[in-house]
Amino acid sequence: MSPENEKKKAGSAGKMAAEAEKTNLELEPILEARHITKQFPASGGRTLKACNDINLTVYRGRTLGIVGESGCGKSTFVKMIVQMFQPTEGEILFDGKDITKLKGEELRQSRRKIQMVFQDPAAAFSPKMKIIDIITEPLMNFKLIKRSEREAKAKELLRMVELPEDFVYRYPHNMSGGQRQRVGIARALALEPEIIVCDEATSALDVSVQDRIIELLVKLQKEKGISFVFICHDMALVQSFAHQLAVMYLGNIVEVLPGNQVAHNAQHPYTQAMLGAIFSTHMDFDKKIESIESEAPSPVDAPPGCPFQNRCDHCKEICRKEKPVLKEIEEGHQVACYLF
Secondary structure, three states: OOOOHHHHHHHHHHHHHHHHOOOOOOOOEEEEEEEEEEEEEEEHHHEEEEEEEEEEEEEEEOEEEEEEOOOOHHHHHHHHHOOOOOOEEEEEEEEEEEEHOOOOHHHHHHHHEEEOOOHHHHOOOOOOOOOOHHHHHHHHHHHOOOOHHHHHHHHHHHHHOOOOOHHHHHHHHHOOOHHHHHHHHHHHHHOOOOOEEEOOOOOOHHHHHHHHHHHHHHHHHHHHEEEEEEEEEOHHHHHHOEEEEEEEOOOOEEEEEEEEHHHHHOOHHHHHHHHHOOOOOOOOOOOOOOOOOOOOHHHHHOOOOOOOHHOOOOOOOHHOOOOOOOEEOOOOOEEEOOOO
């Protein structure tokens, strides 16, 4: 990406962050994950703990970003939110009701309110289905529209995500990656959900397309009051529009802070290391790109104490013995580290 495009993206991201700050009204929790743990059986009778005592809150009309390296448990956590996985321990409260306990028709109806946009829309869509079928399938499954109403509803949803109406009879392979992702968003919007979970929804797209998709999500949030849970590897991208950012490492939340404070107020050594690894094309040769030494241990062999201990320059004896818990160091800012 050229410096000019980088500046354009930075300006656009700053504008989105400013808009997010303007709408900072009284916060209303819509979804709360309380002490969520997810374990999977591993070879040799061992246990893989993908998520370890996760406590997070999603607020109505706001965006929660979750960042971390591959394998840290981000996707496992959001799959529990959309009820693709059941947690081993803990509860997930949606509008005050524990959705992990729902069954049958009550569970099916609750899924209408929490929808998902997947990383690869090409894999998420059947290549044999036209766009009209892809978008209206959820509505037909819930018997919310008649077959004769499908075309009009599909065109309405395409307009909502800024795609031409004549795309209704196209196939996914006749569209670009960005256009397919907009179709994925349209399908998620079809049931008028209160929460949309985006699982690496922009990682397969070009940078310029990523920016337009994020602008679309921000616009839809302002218009419809939707809450987003957005998981991503790209710290620079997600901090530009997320109201709240949770940093995840080896199945643990190590820091939670407002999105617009990440660049200047991140405290956990892992969060700071991620910020130091961001590459910029602004030709700032004084900024050194820092890499994180060594690799994260396997979740099957996670050490006792702090999960980040073997990669942290500030590791102390207590870090190797006792796992630090999230503590609020200022309003809206929590850190799990013995430095604080």
